[in-house]
Amino acid sequence: MDLRDGQTQPILDPNQPTHVYHLALDIGGSLAKIVYFTKDDDRLVDVEEGLSHRKALEKSNGSKQYPVLNGRLNFKKFETSKINDCLDFIKSMKLHIGGRQPQENPGSQPIVxxxxxxxxxxxxxxxxxxxIILDKEDEMDCLVAGANFLLEVVHQEAFTYMGDQKQFVQIDKNDLYPYLLVNIGSGVGMIKVEGEGKFERVSGTSIGGGTFWGLGKLLTKCKSFDELLELSYRGNNRAVDMLVGDIYGGMDYAKIGLSSTAIASSFGKAISDNKEREDYKPEDIARSLLRMISNNIGQISYLNALRFGLKRIFFGGFFIRKHPFTMDTLSVAVNFWSKGEAQAMFLRHEGFLGAVGSFMSSDKHGLKELLANQVAQRSPRKLSFAVDKILHSLPDGEFNGDESIECSVYAA
Amino acid sequence: MAGSVEGEQQQKQVLGLIEEQKLQTQESENNHNTTGTQLESGEGEREMTPTAASSMHRSGSRPQLDVSKAEIQGNEEEKYPTILLPNQSDDLSHLALDIGGSLIKLVYFSRHEDQSADDKRKRSMKERLGLSNGNRRSYPILGGRLHFVKFETRKINECLDFIHSKQLHWLESHYSDGVTDQNGxxxxxxxxxxxxxxxxxxxxxxxxDKEDEMDCLVAGANFLLKAIRHEAFTHMEGHKEFVQIEPNDLFPYLLVNIGSGVSMIKVDGDGKFERVSGTNVGGGTYWGLGRLLTKCKSFDELLELSQKGDNRSMDMLVGDIYGGLDYSKIGLSASTIASSFGKTISEKKELEEYRPEDISLSLLRMISYNIGQIAYLNALRFRLKRIFFGGFFIRGHAYTMDTISFAVHFWSNGEAQAMFLRHEGFLGALGAFMSYEKHGLDDLMVHHLVERFPIGAPYTGGKIHGPPLGDLNEKASDRDWKFLTYAVISWMEKFLQKGTEITAPVPMTPLAGTTGLGGFEVPLSKGSTLRSDASALNVGVLHLVPTLEVFPLLADPKLYEPNTIDLSDNSELKYWLTILSEHLSDLVDKAVASEGGADDAKRRGDAFARAFSAHLARLMEEPSAYGKLGLANLLEMREECLREFQFVDAYRSIKQRENEASLAVLPDLLAELDSMDEESRLLTLIEGVLAANIFDWGSRACVDLYHKGTIIEIYRMSRNKMRRPWRVSELKHVGAENKKSPRHKRALLFVDNSGADIVLGMLPLARELLRRGTEVVLVANSLPALNDVTAMELPDIVAEAAKLIFNLDVGPLGNIVPGKFTMGSVKYEGCVKMSYIIKEYGQNTPYVRLGQCCLIEFTFKHCDILRRAAEVGGLLVDAMINTSNSSKENSSSIPLMVVENGCGSPCIDLRQVSSELAAAAKDADLLILEGMGRALHTNLNARFKCDSVKLAMVKNQRLAEKLVKGNLYDCICKYEPAS
Known part of the structure; x- marks a missing residue:
């Protein structure tokens, strides 16, 4: 589950001829995420076909949509501290020049x-x-657009995770809004989403993924975020956390509903005079950190959902990384603070919300230009996607950050 | 002396009385209930009696009063001196503990009635005013003191030693059946x-006996918020502002207790609360992570580090992500923390390469912001308008409070405010204390509490670092109460040794003798250092004084603010601190002289000077260190500090000298006044009051003046030079009022200084009022402050003014002829018609030997009014006996009375006055406040339910400019009708 340092090979079969049409970036504090679209080679020529097909569709059932492109959305991430890897990758894949040459201004630099x-x-x-020139898209706009896209379009994008039980949740597109989107990046943003383009950042916290990784790096000898996560899985937070039982001599503080294993104070036990940092197991420290941060995010998220009467809380962002324990703590926190009334939900494509949103940023994304090139006569007003199939990069079927979604682009 | 024989007899008498009640009272080994200074100083000096031995002793003895070490307190010539029973224990609870994960908080109570002499005069006054006679059982609240002490939990033995050394654990109930041998x-x-x-x-x-933590927290918070006027404060950007909360408007609120973890409690009333939330990211997280990340050895050390930190090297700021730009769309500035510790991710640095200061600050901000945010969200959820943050994480640490406040402000868009409690950290212990059935704090009201900040508290009261009393083994030698003074010195020596290191935030110049004090220096940077004992000094000793009441004539006690000058203005504060500092060496000289100038007095003088300088320096650094600071508090603190170092009355001899000199010229003045017509007499009287107010040792300008002439010279000069019109001249109303409307029934005269001020200023005015048929109550200080006259001294002064008993060396009796006599260098010729009586004293009188000098008692005609009124008012106790027959004709006369005001300060806070004064005020319809302290520094803007006159000479240039845009020695006479 690591980033496979220096890895630049495309997920797709390198032998398969691909045409890259589009690239979008989300460069966060710790990770740089890229999303790019590759058009299936064989389908490329079908645009004209598609157009004619569209006419047929229109005639038969009055649908305004018609497929114009079939291809794949590819996801890839890099550590921001190794931004050059990202640049190398883009260069090697020629993503920055893929498919798009501004017609009106030949010679001017491409825009991404x-x-x-x-x-x-x-x-x-x-x-x-x-x-290339980076065309800055608003982060929040992108996040929301990405989440909306994924939740609306991708089947079984959302799932709950409690006690090692992963359960996909099918959300009716019409019953999606409003929801709380919690994006856990380096920091945490909490966004109330009420519809397409209708959202507000209502809260956040500085205690996020960056805190986990930052503190973890200082406290353990871990070299990567993933290594730290791995460690946490094997740790026991009792060694460093002050539990309710530690204070009450092993007894619950039942009066206020705190069990003896509840954490009274994170790291509260690490104050012993005769123990130095080296005397604590890095695993335990990592575990305690993870619980502290997940718990806190879960709590603040729930309080904000409550405040605005939002029934669903979706957690996204790179911090989660499909790490079961992280999801579990977040879920437990939401469950605990809401007394079981709220549930934490997660997105399969967590971490790529911003990049997808950036890619999707409506009329501005390059597909329109692409299509305009392809279909010289007309420029579609709106484009929409339909996901046909998700191609997994790993055999276990878990989305790991590097994968692609097979999809069709429809124009209206 | 006859007096001492009498005294002994009385002592026996009184003891006899008490012995009759001994079955109700119990013998005890413990003696920490005694008078204030003794208590403060003597604690911890007691022998540590082995537990087993003492319980054996107790069980074998019948319950009886322990009269060992009983002593007469106060003047032995008093008829009924107070008897001190230091070994008397009472069935009250002394001690409660809150043992947290990192700190132990201890609250203990020491019994202490404010011991003022309950003499015959006072008792007759109380009868007259309809007060029950000093039976403390009539008060629902016990007088005493609440002490707050803390220890680190890992050093629990220090705490145990402390309790043991003070014998605080002996608190078994004493039942009347004598069953006492149960364990504490x-x-x-x-x-x-x-x-x-x-x-x-x-x-x-x-x-x-374990009490529920939450119950205790809430009980403690409710008590503090209701009983202490300025317990709560806000803290934004380094600025502390006290908030006065109406007890009726307190609930509901959110109480956030930040200990190792954080609890958030919704409080709806006494005993009505619910834990609604909390977080595990609390003080323990700060300290735990801090310990792992830095080499700090203590929480305080870590906190202090944060003071010098810069979190930008650890935290990823919005600006770091956006290349220095604000993400203004969502209201995030470039300096907003996007991710705590997030910057360390992208750096190839080891832990050791980061500054511990930065780590500490980053941690502190992370945790404080988080708590503030969660607290706000919960307050919002339950619609609670106030959020109080307490618990030990805060520790009065400005930055912690700022970050929490910022978080609440930020997340609430400025709609909510974080508030803090001065006694943060002690909520639980206080609540535990209140869980005793008899904790004596029931029905306690704001005006019953006085908070004092003895500098010795960290020594006698324990503190967090080091053994609270130094080496506890050194007690054996000085355990005897007889060596009380020695005991005092012993902790004071410790103070002197450690004084600089512990209490002085700024270096003080070395002491050279008693007077070579450097005073205080303004710290270079404000609040730049966090001293570990800061909070120890921040929490004072709470004096529970059940006899205090709100002055009933205040027009609106809720709006009343005693202080005229707002010391939250930094330049104002600086000015007054400088004044006090400059005045200090002079004061120390006086204080040392008043105690005879012996070595012991000099040492105490040094200690006092250091202590007071430390107070001043502390206040300069943190003006609100002791709560809301007004000039009155500052001036009172000086007096309290003097008392703490056993200087009972620094101006004693000066007061005496000035009283005598003034009394000598009083007859002249009265004769002069009596020769005037009514209108000019009134004017002259008011002028006289103002002129005589120049005698004020509190004023630097006046002290300089004293070197230039005798009292009467200055007085006359002052009266002649008096500029008219006065700055606030509304005198004509006083006169008009007096003429037209029915006479005032009773006037309260708040008097100021001894000497000319009282004798030549206020007494003649009192006499005039009496003459007009108005009852006069002279209101004076309970305890000495500067050269202010006290209620104890007043009866004698009045008596002398009325009777004029002189011990005259007149040689042969023939020298005194009707119409004139010579006294000292002053010749009285023709100005009095003498209706004097010459008493010859027998050989058994110790005072006069026949033929050489004699005691002459005569009454000037002009003093008749005073004399009669004083007799009626019960001031002339002896005269009442001697002239009981002849005074019958005067029984319908108007009385002149004296009451104490309950203060020991040059100023007066009318929210806390003696019950005696409150009772006297009930029938009063005229108030006359005299002097800078009571009429200018405080109360100038106070409104009353009855007519009032404020009289003072402004003896401070700055004050004159500020208050009346005038000059030094301008006079203020402000008449205000009842509002």
Whole structure:
């Protein structure tokens, strides 16, 4: 479950000829995520076909939609601290020049949609190294657009996770809104989403993935986020956390509903005079950190959902990483604080919300231009996607960040 | 001396009386209930009686009053001196504990009635005013003091030693059937109450009675918020502001207790509450993570580090992500923390390469913000308008409070405010204390509480670092109460040794003798250091004084603010602190001289100077360290500090000298006044009051003046030079009022200084009022402050003014002829018609030997009014006996009375006055407040339910400019009709 350092090979069969049409970036504080679209080679020529097909469709059932493109959405991530890997990858895949050459201004630099703070920070680097201009998309817009897209379009995008039990939740597209979107990146943003483009950042917390990784790095000798997560899985937080039982001599504080194993104070036990940092197991520290942060996010999320009367809380962002224990703690926290009334839900494509949103950013995404090129006569007003199939990169069927979604693009 | 023989007899008498009641009272080994200074100083000096031995002793003895070490307190010539029974124990609860994960908080009560002499005069006054006679049982609340002490839990032995050394664990109930040999039970809360129960049993032989933590927290918070006027405050961007909360408008509120973990409790009333939330990211997380990440050895050390930190090297800020730009769309500035510790991810640095200061600050901000946020969300959820943060994590640490406040402000868009409690950390212990059936705090009201900040508290009261009393083994030598003074010195020596390190935030110049004090220096940077004992000094000793009442004539007690000058203005504060500092060496000289100037006095003088300088320095650094600070508090603190160092009355001899000198010229003045017509007399009287108010040792300008002439010279100069019109001149109303409307029934005269001020200023005015048929009550201080006259001294002064008893060296009796006599260098010729009586004293009188000098008692005609009124008012106790027959004709006369105001400060806070004064005020319809302290520094803007006159000479240039845009020595006469 690591990032496979230096890995740049495409997920798709390298032998298969692909045409890259589109690229979008989300450069966060710790990770850079990219999403790019590859058109299936054989389907490329079918655009004209599609158009004629569309006419047929229109005639038969009056649908305004018609497939114009079939291809794949590809997901890939890099550590922001290794931004050069990302640049190398883009360069090697020629993503930055894929399929799109501004017609009206030949010779001008290609424009790539990007979001996340790094879109500002690394703008010069991209320009210098790849000769592309990052077109900054608002982070929140992208997040929400990405989540909305995934929740509306991708079957079984959302799931709950409690006590090692993963359960997919089918959400009726018409019953999706309003919901709370909790994006756990380096920090945590909490967004109340009421519809397409209708949302508000209502809260957040600075105690997020960056805190976990940052503190974890300082406290253990871990070299990567994933390693830290791995560690946490094997740890026992009792060694460092002060539990209710520690205070009450093993007894529950039943009066207020706290069991003896409830954490009274995270790291509260790590104050012993005769124990130094080295005397604590890194596993235990990692576990305690993870619980502290997950628990806290779960609590603040629930309080905000409650405040705005939101029935669903979706957790996304790279922090979760499909890590069962993280999801479990978040779920337990929401369950605990809501007294079972609320449930934490997760997204399969967590971590790529921003990148997908950036990709989706409505009219501005390059597919329209692409299509405009392909179909010279007309430019579609709106494009929509339908997901046909998700191609998994790993045999266990878990989405691991590097994968692609087979999908069709419909124009209206 | 005859007096002492009498005294002994009385002592026996009184003891006899008490012995009759001994069956109700119990013998006890313990003696920490005694007078204030003794209590403060003597504690911990007691022998540590082995537990077993003392219980054996007790069980074998019949219950009886322990009169060992009983002593007469106060002036032995008093007819009924107070008898001190230091070994008297009472059936009250002393001690309660809150044993938390990292700190032990201890609240204990020491019994202490404010011991003012209950003499015949006072009792007759009380009868006259309809007060019951000092039976403390008539008060629902016990007088005494609440002490707050804390220890680190891992050093629990220090706590046990402390309790043992003070014998605080002996608190078994004394039932009338004499069953006393049960083991002590101490109320305790916090997790440690379970964990350390065995240890307490083993070491102290007491059982911990566990009280529910939450119950205690809430009870403690409710008590503090209702009983202490300025318990709550807000803290934003380094600025502390006290909030006064109406007890009726307190509920519901959210109480956030930040201990190792955090509990959030919705409080709806006394005993009505619910834990609605909490977080495991609390003080323990800060300390735990901090310990792992830094090499800090204590919580305080970690906290102090944070002061010097810069979290930008650890935290990922919005600006770091957005390349220095704000993410203004969602209201995030570039300096907002996007991810706590997030910056460490992208850096190739080891832990050791980060500054521990930065780590500590980043941790602190992370945890504080988080708590603030969750607290706000919960307050919102339950629609609670107030959020109080308490618990030990805060520790009065400005930055912690700022971050929490910021979080609440930020997340609520400025709609909610975080509030803090001065006694944070002690909520649980206080609540545990209140869980005793008889805790004596029932019905306690705001005005019953006075908070004092003895500098010795960390020594006598224990503190968090080091053994509270130094080496506890050194007690054996100085355990005897006889060596009380020695005992005082012993903790004071410790203070002197450690004084600089512990209490002085700024370096003080070395002491050179008593007077070479450097005073205080303004710290270079404000609040830049966090001293570990800061909170120890922040929490004072709570004096429970059930006799205090709100002055009933205040127009609106809720709106009343005693202080005229707002010391939250920094320049104002600086100015007054400088004034006090400059005045200090002079004061120390006086204080030392007043105690005879012996070595002991000099040492105490040094200690006082250091202590007071430390107070001043502390206040300069943190003006609200002791709560809301007004000039009145500052001036009172000086007096309290003097008292703490056993300087009972620094101006004693000066007052005496000035009284005598003034009394000598009083007849002249009265004769002069009596020769005037009514209108000009009134004017002259008011002028006289203002002129005589120049004699004020509290004023630097006046002290300088004293070197230039005698009292009467200054007085006359002052009267002649008096500029008219006065700055606030509404005198004509006083006169008009007096003429037209029915006479005032009773006037309360709040008097100021001794000497000319009272004798030549206020007494003649009192006389005039009496002459007009108005009852006069002179209101004076209970305890000495500067050269202010006290209620104890007043009867004598009045008596002398009325009777003029002089011990004259007149040689042969023939020298005195009607119409003139010579006294000292002053010649009285023709100004009096002498209706004097010459008494010859027999050989058995110790005072006069026949033929050489004699005691002459005569009454000037002009003093008749005063004399009669004083007799009626019960001031002339002897005269009442001597002239009981002849005074019958005067029985319908108008009385002149004296009451104490309940204060020991040059100023007066009318929200807390003696019950005597409150009773006297009930029939009063005229108030005259005199002097800077009571009429300018405080109460200038106070409105009353009856007519009032404020009279003072402004003896401070700055004050003159500020209050009346005038000059030094301007006079203020402000008449206000009843509002």
């Amino acid at each position: 949609k990007a979001t996340g703070g790094g879109a500002y920070k690394y703008a010069d680097l991209f320009k210098e190294r790849l000769g | 039970i101490i109320k305790a809360t916090g997790g440690g109450a379970y964990k350390y129960a065995d240890l307490f049993k083993e070491r102290l032989g007491v059982s911990l």
